Amino acid sequence: MQLVKPVGREAAARKYDILSALMAYALSxxxxxxxxxxxxxxxxxxxxxxxxxxxAMGQEEIARLWSVDTRTVKREMARLKGQGWLVLKRQGARGRVSVYGIDLEKMMEDTRPAWVNIGPDFVARVDPPAAPAPADNVVPLRAAAPPVQDGTLWARVQERLHGEDAALYGAWFGPLQEAGVEDGCLILLAPSRFHASYVQTHLAARLVAAVQRLDPSLRDVRVEA
Structure with a gap:
């Protein structure tokens, strides 16, 4: 998705949408x-x-706001950076605190599975469907045949993904093969490094949501070449 930055006349509403997405995600x-x-x-x-x-906020200030010690602050900030939500823009030095940015697009993409809990109006507002391209530029995707059911979790997930969008399934999800489960993470194999990178970057949230609907014990999905 391409997030509309929360600036301008509708900034307040966009900020509320971002905070609402965070809230719904956390509650799930x-x-x-x-x-x-x-x-x-x-x-x-x-x-x-x-x-x-x-x-821009010092560790002692953050600790006071959170009612914790600075060791907890360091640990939590490191996890938020590792998650990709916080981005270090300028390292702190003597007399100056570190400055962070927030990757709002990454944060919103990660919270996408919980948007439906807020309501379809929220989903439509935050991620409206793209306008169709001119007819001369449209290259139709060939819809793939439904996956063969063999009783495995991945086959059932494929069936769900195919039902949601057969063309998208045929292009990206159909070629993936299950490689096993490791520490609550479903591992899938892609036919190429580019294929794996594209799915992991652009379709991971959709993939995780589909997997968790059928097996809530799985926390993540990793796509490898």
Whole structure:
């Protein structure tokens, strides 16, 4: 998705949409994730500069806001950076605190599976369907045949993905093969490195959502070449 930046006349509404997505996502996760997202929301609502995409706040200040010690701050900030939601823009030095940006597009893509919990009006507003291209430029995708059912989890997930969008399934999901489960993560094999990278970058949230609907014990999906 291409997120409309929360600036201009509709900035307030867009900010509420982003915070709503975070809230719905947190409520669908375990208590540890809920607490981490709540802490991030506290930073966003108190110190984040939306226009400049800057979060500048010292560790002691963050610890006071979160009612924790600085070791917890370091650990949680590292996890948010590892998740790709926080981006270090300038490393802190003597007398200066570190400055972070927030990857709003990554954050919204990760929270996508929980949008439906808010309502279809929210989904349509945050990620409206793209306008159709001119007829001369349209290259139709060939819809693939339904997957063969063999009783495995991946076959059932494929059936669901095919039912949602047969053309998308044929282009990207159909060629994937199950390689096993490791530490709550379903591992899939793609026919090429590019194929794996594209699915992991652009379709991972949709893939994870489909898998978790059928097996909530799986927390993630990894696509490898």
């Amino acid at each position: 996760q375990d208590k540890h994730c809920q607490r981490r997202v709540l802490r991030l929301m506290a930073l966003i609502t108190t110190r984040y500069n939306w226009k400049r995409d800057e979060l």
